[in-house]
Amino acid sequence: MYQDDTLRVFLEADPTVTSGRSVPNDHPVSLDTTQLSLLLRGVEVERPPGLLKSLVSGPTREAAFSKDEIMALAPQLKEAFAQASSKERVSFALMRSSSGQGSELTAGAVWVRGRGFHFALSRYRSPTDKKWAGIPGPYDSAFARGRLTPPDVRPDFTVLFSLSSYVIKQEPSLATEMFASPETELVIDYQRFFADARKSPEKTLVAAPTEDRRGAMGSSVTAVAPAGEGGMPDRSDRLAESQATVRALTDRVNRLESQVTDLLDIMKRLTSSLEESRRALAEKDKEIRTLQSAPGSPK
Structure with missing residues (x-):
C-alpha cells in the first residue's frame, strides 16, 4: 500500500x-x-x-x-x-x-x-x-x-x-x-x-x-503547572507528581495481580491436560488387556 x-x-x-x-x-x-x-x-x-x-x-x-x-x-x-x-x-x-x-x-x-x-x-x-x-x-x-x-x-x-x-x-x-x-x-x-x-x-x-x-x-x-517562586515546585506540581507515582504503583499492582491470575489459569490448563492424558492412558491400557485376553491372541 x-x-x-x-x-x-x-x-x-x-x-x-x-x-x-x-x-x-x-x-x-x-x-x-x-x-x-x-x-x-x-x-x-x-x-x-x-x-x-x-x-x-x-x-x-x-x-x-x-x-x-x-x-x-x-x-x-x-x-x-x-x-x-x-x-x-x-x-x-x-x-x-x-x-x-x-x-x-x-x-x-x-x-x-x-x-x-x-x-x-x-x-x-x-x-x-x-x-x-x-x-x-x-x-x-x-x-x-x-x-x-x-x-x-x-x-x-x-x-x-x-x-x-x-x-x-x-x-x-x-x-x-x-x-x-x-x-x-x-x-x-x-x-x-x-x-x-x-x-x-x-x-x-x-x-x-x-x-x-x-x-x-x-x-x-x-x-504540568509552572513552577512557583524561586524555581521551587508549587503545590500543583507536587500533586501532579504524587498522582503520577500513584498511577505507576497502581499499574504495577494490577500487573502483578494479572500475572497471578494467569498463573492460576496455567495450572488449571495443565491439570486438565494431565487428567485427559490419564484417561487416554487408561483407555489404551484397557484396550490392550482386551486384545490380550481375546482367544488366539499371543500371551
Missing part, C-alpha cells in the same frame, strides 16, 4: 480471524490522522533492565515512536484502515538509523475490533544489516524467510499505554508467553478515549514522545 526508504504499510490476513479464533475485525474503519496520532503518542515500550540496573532505576520505559515517525505513520494507517477488509489487519515496518553504523527495525500490526484498538509489536528497534536498503514487502522472500522474519519467541519488551485507564488488555502475560504467538499486544478502548478527548481534552493529554523516558514513575502524563 505504501513504501519508502524508511516506512512500509501493508494489509495482511489477520491470523486470529482466518483461523476462526476470533470474530471478524470492524474494517474498513474511518479514523483520522489526528486520532491515530493521539493513540500512537500514548504507546510506550518497557524493557527489563539488567540485574544491577534493576536495583537502581527499575525498567526502562520509553515512547514507542518519535514525533517524526508518528507524522509519517499516522496518515498511512488512516489510508490502510479505509481499505482493509474484516479479515485483514494493517501491518507496518519502520526503519531508523541507530547510534552505530547500522539501522533498527520496528514492526507490528494494528486492527479494530469492537471498541478495541489492537496494537501489536513483533519487533522494536531490532538491529538490522546496515546494507539493507528499503523495507521489503510482506511476501518478499527476504521478509518471509530471511533475517527479517518475525522471531519465534516472545519479545523482551512490553507494550504499554501512557493512560492506563483506557487499556482493555495488555500482553505479554504468563499465559500468553506459554501459549500465544510471538507478539506483544495492547488493546485500547479507543471509542471512550476519543469521546473523552472531545469532551475534556485535558483528561486525555498524552506527553509528547521523547527518545527515552527512564523508569515507570515518570512515564505518563498530564499537563
Whole structure:
C-alpha cells in the first residue's frame, strides 16, 4: 500500500480471524490522522533492565515512536484502515538509523475490533544489516524467510499505554508467553478515549514522545503547572507528581495481580491436560488387556 526508504504499510490476513479464533475485525474503519496520532503518542515500550540496573532505576520505559515517525505513520494507517477488509489487519515496518553504523527495525500490526484498538509489536528497534536498503514487502522472500522474519519467541519488551485507564488488555502475560504467538499486544478502548478527548481534552493529554523516558514513575502524563517562586515546585506540581507515582504503583499492582491470575489459569490448563492424558492412558491400557485376553491372541 505504501513504501519508502524508511516506512512500509501493508494489509495482511489477520491470523486470529482466518483461523476462526476470533470474530471478524470492524474494517474498513474511518479514523483520522489526528486520532491515530493521539493513540500512537500514548504507546510506550518497557524493557527489563539488567540485574544491577534493576536495583537502581527499575525498567526502562520509553515512547514507542518519535514525533517524526508518528507524522509519517499516522496518515498511512488512516489510508490502510479505509481499505482493509474484516479479515485483514494493517501491518507496518519502520526503519531508523541507530547510534552505530547500522539501522533498527520496528514492526507490528494494528486492527479494530469492537471498541478495541489492537496494537501489536513483533519487533522494536531490532538491529538490522546496515546494507539493507528499503523495507521489503510482506511476501518478499527476504521478509518471509530471511533475517527479517518475525522471531519465534516472545519479545523482551512490553507494550504499554501512557493512560492506563483506557487499556482493555495488555500482553505479554504468563499465559500468553506459554501459549500465544510471538507478539506483544495492547488493546485500547479507543471509542471512550476519543469521546473523552472531545469532551475534556485535558483528561486525555498524552506527553509528547521523547527518545527515552527512564523508569515507570515518570512515564505518563498530564499537563504540568509552572513552577512557583524561586524555581521551587508549587503545590500543583507536587500533586501532579504524587498522582503520577500513584498511577505507576497502581499499574504495577494490577500487573502483578494479572500475572497471578494467569498463573492460576496455567495450572488449571495443565491439570486438565494431565487428567485427559490419564484417561487416554487408561483407555489404551484397557484396550490392550482386551486384545490380550481375546482367544488366539499371543500371551
